[in-house]
Amino acid sequence: MPRIVVDVMPKPEILDPQGKAIVGALPRLGFTSFSSVRQGKRFELTVDGEVTEDILAQARDAAKTLLSNPVIEDVVNVEVVEA
């Protein structure tokens, strides 16, 4: 089954409190090379059958209306992944 992967990230200008907590925890485990972390979301939408242009457009629409909140987040990627 092909899947459509949608990646959503907090907008760059918005402080990401979760990312900040993670970057604070990394050095405690000895990971000292990372100066910043931002945490986003990955959605996998499974399609029964072929991914047509129409279905891909629907996924983009869903990404904008439900999967992300444009006030605080950006949809950074929508792509088809074959199983």
Added chain:
Amino acid sequence: MTELPLIGEAVAVAAEPRLAGARIGVVTFPGTLDDRDAARAVRLAGGTAVELWHADTELGDVDAVVIPGGFSYGDYLRAGAIARFAPLMSKIIDAANSEAKLPVLGICNGFQILTESHLLPGSMIKNDHLKFMCRDQVLRVENSNTAWTLDYQAGQEITVPLKNQDGQYIADEKTLDALEAEGRVVFRYVGFNPNGSRRDIAGISNAAGNVVGLMPHPEHAVEAGFGPESLDGIGGSDTDGLGFFTSVLTKIVGGDK
């Protein structure tokens, strides 16, 4: 639901029979926590509380709606994001935007639902300190002309409980400037900003003033003995939140300020 008095003299304002004709809907989503308290606050203020279910397809005969706090749909995806698409919400959105301008109050998760519904601008993200916080919070009423604040004085300070994890109000600078210029910042945190909200904003309204959302919980400060107390020196009283509910009843029965 007629389980009103838990303690003596609970009914403080319910003397006016004309108020009882005002019907305030209280919406329950899967995961809503504070619907019972909100309904109780409506009754203590003298109105009639009407239970509404998220899957209802009709609003029925209600004069105003309270969207209470909690964790609708477990806060999955984003707080309020899935509730926004519940069948009843589209009816509420239409009614709030209609000529009749249905008064709508969103408390905590209800506020998050109203921003996800685009009835109010901006959004809420995690508290800047990342912790769930529960405290008695002092607020300043900045606008006493909304449907839900008529019974307060502008500049009045009230104390109500605050309890949330995703309570940091954010919007872009242009939106914040517009909210300030139009008097739509209805409540501001006083003394301590508990979540990093921009410009200490605790609650806002739409342009018409019929839709109000805030993070703190006025419905938990409506009866003596059960609200914030003045013992810890922060002032206020146990019943500072009751004014939200008396305000909308006054508005509905036509007694303008």
